[in-house]
Amino acid sequence: xxxxxxxxxxxxxxxxxxxxxxxTLALELAASNIRVNNLIPxxxxxxxxxxxxxxxxxxxxxxxxxxxxxxxxxxxLGRYGTADEFGxxxxxxxxxxxxxxxxxxxxxDGGLIKGVL
Numbered sequence: 001x002x003x004x005x006x007x008x009x010x011x012x013x014x015x016x017x018x019x020x021x022x023x024t025l026a027l028e029l030a031a032s033n034i035r036v037n038n039l040i041p042x043x044x045x046x047x048x049x050x051x052x053x054x055x056x057x058x059x060x061x062x063x064x065x066x067x068x069x070x071x072x073x074x075x076x077l078g079r080y081g082t083a084d085e086f087g088x089x090x091x092x093x094x095x096x097x098x099x100x101x102x103x104x105x106x107x108x109d110g111g112l113i114k115g116v117l
Contacts, residue, residue: 002115003114022036022037022038022105026104035099035101037106039086039090039108041086042075042081043081043110043112044085045083053067079110081108085108089106089108
């Protein structure tokens with residue numbers, strides 16, 4: 001986790017714990033040439049995100065499409081990510097091309113997270 005999300009305290013705590021575990025395992029397993037990295041998705045076009053958009057749209061009295069447009073407008077690339085895009089990053093990290101990457105937290109979020117590190 002690089003940036004807490006408002007009103008998601010439990011999720012924020014769990015995500016921070018997973019990041020700490022990933023870094024700890026990366027340090028402990030590097031000598032055995034085992035790499036551990038942490039992928040964090042941004043707003044991805046999934047059934048669950050569509051469900052959340054529907055819930056938020058009802059709460060705001062707008063259409064789901066309007067809610068999606070509002071959410072996409074907060075993302076620098078201006079759209080939700082796809083499962084394929086997320087999967088390609090995972091495949092890269094598993095490949096030999098990423099053989100010198102371990103202990104990293106990689107955001108696949110269209111530029112949404114504003115943190116520098």
